[in-house]
Amino acid sequence: MNLILFGPPAAGKGTQAKRLVAERGMVHLSTGDMLRAARTSGSELGKRVAAIMDAGSLVSDDVVIDLIEERLAEAEAAGGAIFDGFPRTVAQAEALDQMLTRRGQGIDRVVRLKVDDEALLSRIAKRFEAEGRADDNPESFKTRLAAYNTQTAPLLPFYRGQGKLMEVDGMAPVEAVAKSIDAALQEEAA
Ligand code: AMP
Numbered sequence: 057m058n059l060i061l062f063g064p065p066a067a068g069k070g071t072q073a074k075r076l077v078a079e080r081g082m083v084h085l086s087t088g089d090m091l092r093a094a095r096t097s098g099s100e101l102g103k104r105v106a107a108i109m110d111a112g113s114l115v116s117d118d119v120v121i122d123l124i125e126e127r128l129a130e131a132e133a134a135g136g137a138i139f140d141g142f143p144r145t146v147a148q149a150e151a152l153d154q155m156l157t158r159r160g161q162g163i164d165r166v167v168r169l170k171v172d173d174e175a176l177l178s179r180i181a182k183r184f185e186a187e188g189r190a191d192d193n194p195e196s197f198k199t200r201l202a203a204y205n206t207q208t209a210p211l212l213p214f215y216r217g218q219g220k221l222m223e224v225d226g227m228a229p230v231e232a233v234a235k236s237i238d239a240a241l242q243e244e245a246a
Pocket of ligand 1: 065087088089091108109110112113114115116117120140141142143144148191200
């Protein structure tokens with residue numbers, strides 16, 4: 057199964073992806089994690105994207121599409137991928153469809169974690185204090201939220217139109233969200 061965990065930054069996608077990986081043995085493909093790893097390694101790519109990430113803007117589609125493509129064989133061998141933070145634009149979603157189609161696969165489910173902006177802001181303020189991630193500062197976070205609303209949210213009708221979208225209340229406690237996701241994965245997409 058190929059699953060997209062969809063939602064704004066700090067919606068809880070990473071937490072839920074890690075649990076699903078542990079329980080189902082799928083591969084977690086987080087472009088944010090891949091880009092942060094590139095920065096830590098000091099690679100050219102890492103240097104190129106650092107300022108864009110810290111400002112809270114999106115890096116170019118080509119960069120993240122390539123990162124994902126490099127990992128698709130591994131995901132296929134493991135029985136599926138959990139895409140987290142990708143796709144974030146219509147161009148990325150179209151590229152993902154094409155890459156999977158070439159491999160005789162597709163996206164099976166898109167689970168949207170719904171969390172209101174106020175809750176996101178309070179979560180991120182706490183995370184900034186605890187972890188000090190540069191792009192969690194209030195200014196960058198505003199940019200990230202705006203990028204989500206203008207560039208990523210338009211994917212919702214794209215996946216709804218394909219009959220793959222399911223919505224889950226992401227404001228509930230972590231365990232309750234996990235249960236809702238599991239239930240959603242059992243159901244037929246709306
Ligand atoms: P995340 O950890 O998913 O919130 O990603 C952190 C940052 O990495 C984002 O704010 C972007 O700068 C960059 N990034 C991650 N995934 C993507 C993507 N799919 N498209 C463009 N930029 C991305």
